[in-house]
Amino acid sequence: MFAGRIAMERLATGSARLASANAAGGTAGSAAALPHVTIRGLTKRFDRVSIYENFDLDLPRGKLISVFGPNGCGKSTLINMIAGLVTYDAGEILFAGKRREQVKLGYVFQNYREALFPWMRAFDNIGYPLKLMKVPKPERRARTERLVAHLDVKIDLNRYPYELSGGQQQLVSIMRALIVEPEILFLDEPFSALDYEMTLFMREQLQRIFIETGMTIVLVSHDLEEAVYLADRILLLSRHPARIADFVVFDSARPRSAATLSSREFVQTKAHCLDVFQREVRG
């Protein structure tokens, strides 16, 4: 709970700073062609264990990037370092000419049961980042209502988290991440605790949000089918110290549907990813 709360505060404060940077004319219009995130020489150790050693990566802007790799290889650590939630020992993470504090980020935690504030109704959970940004109450309310209407959410938002199903709680978490209109949305295995029907529904919601906003999304997924189905790029990581085993392009047209899953392109891409993954896990 507290880790989640601190993280939320850090992410939302970053957004507040962006507003003032933009007011001062601090946008980077010419940065559109640059990678959204550039990582160079990143080194991260926990105690003596090296998780990343001189690691380089470019994340393209406006793409949905799935991150896939064996347990403990460093997927969560990677997105946490990019999001500024975890420090690193060496290297740099750049945001196309902006400082980390100037970039609006959204983050959906894996464990939705601990990510929401139990004493707040769903509606107030969603608007909480705006409260941290000191957005006045009427505007908070209006923005939250607009987002809920836009996503066509059918949940009673006057309910407390414990009164909602797992899927509904996760939807609230996702809305809380979206309320700040992030440039980059991080999701750490967001659907892993949901049943299959709810997972399918949430995948479609995520795809819809992605198509509508064009934001950069980084999705950690343990489900290879999901990782490929949703992605423009699949980042395959080796065991730690993590290397890029492959960074696979999947350019199938959107919106993707059940038919995508049986397309030749999808089947081949998934088979290739599985091949690389098995080699990395065995190696």
Ligand SMILES: Nc1ncnc2c1ncn2[C@@H]1O[C@H](COP(=O)(O)OP(=O)(O)OP(=O)(O)O)[C@@H](O)[C@H]1O
């Ligand atoms: N706070 C920490 N202190 C010490 N070691 C840590 C800490 N956080 C992560 N690690 C270690 O770093 C490695 C990478 O962890 P991370 O959580 O990033 O893996 P992951 O790829 O997300 O794994 P999973 O698929 O199980 O979620 C693991 O070996 C883990 O034990």
Ligand SMILES: [Mg+2]
């Ligand atoms: Mg993880």
